[in-house]
Amino acid sequence: MARTCSIANALEVIGERWSLLALREVLFGVRRFDQIAANTGASRDILAVRLRKLVDAGVLEKQQYEAHPPRYEYVLTDAGRELHKVLLMLLDWGDRHVTQGPPPLVWEHSCGSRLHADVVCTSCGEPVRPENLRPSTRP
Amino acid sequence: MARTCSIANALEVIGERWSLLALREVLFGVRRFDQIAANTGASRDILAVRLRKLVDAGVLEKQQYEAHPPRYEYVLTDAGRELHKVLLMLLDWGDRHVTQGPPPLVWEHSCGSRLHADVVCTSCGEPVRPENLRPSTRP
DNA sequence: ATAGTGGGTTGGATTTTCCAACCCACAGGA
C-alpha cells in the first residue's frame, strides 16, 4: 500500500497542474480570473475547475467586490497564506537548479534586502540539511 | 504572456504527478524501482517516465549496484538533495492544513527533536511572513 | 446602437494516465 503522509495529502489539494501557479498569482496580489489566467497560461476551463477546488479546500475564498453585476475576486485564507513557504522554497530551488542566468523574479523582504530564505530547525536553530533528518513513523 | 519565474521553471521539472512523491521516497532512502512504485502508488509505466525525466534533469542519478544482471538504483544528486526544503514545507503545510488528526509521518532532526522548521530571512534572521514580502521584477 | 469587461461554460480534438499483462536475464531450489 502507498505510504500515507502529509506530503501526499498536500499534493492532493495543490499538486495538480496550474494550482500552485494560480496561488502564486493570488499571493502576488492578483485577484481576478482573467488576470490569473493570463499570468499563469492556464486555459480558462481548467483554471475555473482549479479555483473551485481550492475554494472548496479552504485555501482560497471568493469575495464579492461588486453587486451589479455580481463580481468576485479570489483571496487567500490563512491556510493559503501559509503556502508562501512552499512557494518560496520552490522559487529558491528553481533559481538555483533550473533557471538559466539571473532569476527573472525576486522577492523583497520588509527588512529591505532581497529575500533569501533558510530553513532552520525550530528547536536548535540550525539550518536543516538533508543528511541531518530522517523519517520516523508514529506509533 | 505568462509570467516567467523560477516557480514555473521548477514545476516544469518536478511538478508532474508522482514526481515529488518519488523524490520523497529517494530522500527517505528508498532506491529501487519496485519499492518506489509500491510506496507512492504510481503505475509502473508512468513512474519509469518520471524517473527518466528526473535523471535527465539532473535531480536523480542511476547507480549500478549489480553487474550480472545489470541493476540500477536511484540516488539524489546535489540538486535533488536540495529539494528537502520543498518537501519539508509541503509536509508541514499538509500536517497543519490538510491531514486530519496526528501527522502520519514525522521527521527527526539530528539535534534529537522532532523536526519543526521555520523559514527565516537570511539577512535579518526574522521568520518570513507573507505580509512582509513582495515580488519585484529585475530590470 | 455598439463595443467592451468579467467570469465563466461548452464541444470536440488531443494528450496523459491507468491497468493488467508481458518480457528478459539471471538465481536458487527440487
Place this chain on the structure above:
DNA sequence: TCCTGTGGGTTGGAAAATCCAACCCACTAT
C-alpha cells in the same frame, strides 16, 4: 532439467484530463 522468483522495466487498449476556440450573459461606457 524444470519451475519459481526478482528487478526493472515495456506494451496495448481503455479511461480520464487537458487544451483550444467559441460562446454566453449581465452589465457599463461611448
